[in-house]
Amino acid sequence: MSGKTLFEKVWNQHAVRQLPNGQTQLYVGLHLVHEVTSPQAFDELRLRGWRVRAPERTFATVDHIVPTRRQLRPFADPMAEDMASLLERNCREHGITLFDLHSGLQGIVHVIGPELGLTQPGMTITCGDSHTSTHGAFGAIAFGIGTSQVRDVLASQSLAMSPVKVRRIVVRGRLAPGVYAKDVILSIIGRLGVKGGVGYAYEYAGDTIERLSMDERMTICNMSIEGGARVGYVNPDRTTFDYLRGRRYAPAGDAFDRACGWWTSMASDADAAFDDEQVFEAAAIAPTVTWGINPGQSVGVDGRLPEPAAAPPAESAGLSEALEFMGFRAGQPVAGTRIDVAFIGSCTNSRLSDLQEAARIVNGRHVASHVRALVVPGSQAIAAAAEREGLHEIFQEAGFEWRGAGCSMCLAMNPDRLEGREICASSSNRNFKGRQGSPTGRTLLMSPAMVAAAAVAGEVVDVRTMTSSVPAGAR
Numbered sequence: 001m002s003g004k005t006l007f008e009k010v011w012n013q014h015a016v017r018q019l020p021n022g023q024t025q026l027y028v029g030l031h032l033v034h035e036v037t038s039p040q041a042f043d044e045l046r047l048r049g050w051r052v053r054a055p056e057r058t059f060a061t062v063d064h065i066v067p068t069r070r071q072l073r074p075f076a077d078p079m080a081e082d083m084a085s086l087l088e089r090n091c092r093e094h095g096i097t098l099f100d101l102h103s104g105l106q107g108i109v110h111v112i113g114p115e116l117g118l119t120q121p122g123m124t125i126t127c128g129d130s131h132t133s134t135h136g137a138f139g140a141i142a143f144g145i146g147t148s149q150v151r152d153v154l155a156s157q158s159l160a161m162s163p164v165k166v167r168r169i170v171v172r173g174r175l176a177p178g179v180y181a182k183d184v185i186l187s188i189i190g191r192l193g194v195k196g197g198v199g200y201a202y203e204y205a206g207d208t209i210e211r212l213s214m215d216e217r218m219t220i221c222n223m224s225i226e227g228g229a230r231v232g233y234v235n236p237d238r239t240t241f242d243y244l245r246g247r248r249y250a251p252a253g254d255a256f257d258r259a260c261g262w263w264t265s266m267a268s269d270a271d272a273a274f275d276d277e278q279v280f281e282a283a284a285i286a287p288t289v290t291w292g293i294n295p296g297q298s299v300g301v302d303g304r305l306p307e308p309a310a311a312p313p314a315e316s317a318g319l320s321e322a323l324e325f326m327g328f329r330a331g332q333p334v335a336g337t338r339i340d341v342a343f344i345g346s347c348t349n350s351r352l353s354d355l356q357e358a359a360r361i362v363n364g365r366h367v368a369s370h371v372r373a374l375v376v377p378g379s380q381a382i383a384a385a386a387e388r389e390g391l392h393e394i395f396q397e398a399g400f401e402w403r404g405a406g407c408s409m410c411l412a413m414n415p416d417r418l419e420g421r422e423i424c425a426s427s428s429n430r431n432f433k434g435r436q437g438s439p440t441g442r443t444l445l446m447s448p449a450m451v452a453a454a455a456v457a458g459e460v461v462d463v464r465t466m467t468s469s470v471p472a473g474a475r
């Protein structure tokens, strides 16, 4: 008999019972809440006279609707103010810890969970946001859920779920300088497709993944959902434990050492069987840019946009639609595409190491005169750490706006948005039509370093050509 995957182990440990419909009632170890998908769920509890089942396992923050320029209350947008006030009231009524704007710990929900040590290996984690898969970087099974499921988890601390298959994605070899975790995940989604992961959990493995920092692993797991996978995870290891040691909600002292033993035991066994395996060579991955309207429509920065006529019939209509929306020509090089906006932020790429890499590119350079550029740290803690290093001054001197923490232009449920047909070089995770606030706005996804390079050049440019600023040493 073969060993077990991490997914099977975590699933089995959290299974409460089999439901008559064949699903499993799964216990939820950590429930993260934000202001957008929770008000209706709390209302339904109130209507039924129910309490939150496990407030000690429930943590909240405000992120989607917070303005990033002026964060004083009341917010100028009455709807944003309402949402923030409702979350405060709901947390107060149910005894839930809320990391609000005054806490010094506020930030994007998928940034602060790990940062506070709430996210730990072997957990089941839910949140009413698709990119909950981020937390899988720690060897957790983390699902994005809808509002009715938020209600279910608040009320019962469990969820009815169907198991999925597990695909191991092996990335091996060294990434070249100027190639980042964002390029790895865009390449994976580019090859396997945005629906390729439907019905799967993605286990990321191989020496390339093992060498990545926790920030980089989070970038990869964050976008699992963009490849159709229900969850994505990396097996916990020394890198994971080193990150967690000393964090506010991580076990301390002897309990930490005991936890490390248990966390290690949750990793996939060496002889675990997988439903599928795909192998990627790191050396073949270039800085990658999306050119279309889903994250699978990407190309290496030295590549050209596809020719719909040359594509299989099932794909050609989608390619034509994307080219038409974007206003691009089949076969044109992606490098040289003029941009209007540069956005460094989101739960994919707003962590300290992302800002450090971008700052290395812009240091001593200036944003092109026609480009509006902003940096939005993922959390107040990241903003403070970056400011201690003087990164904000590097960005500001280069012509970037330095903003307060929040989701900002990733989803534009706040004043940060594209106007008209603007093209945005963005370190976020989705390039769907209208995602960044303008129905006709256009998004090019790329790494923070590539966004920084595009901001300076005023167009998509290969960050590897900015050799003096790209950090030396391949990983």
Ligand code: SF4
Pocket (backbone or CB within 6 Å): 063, 064, 108, 109, 110, 129, 130, 131, 346, 347, 348, 406, 407, 410, 411, 429
């Ligand atoms: S940054 Fe974007 S993807 Fe992440 S939680 Fe906010 S809106 Fe969702």
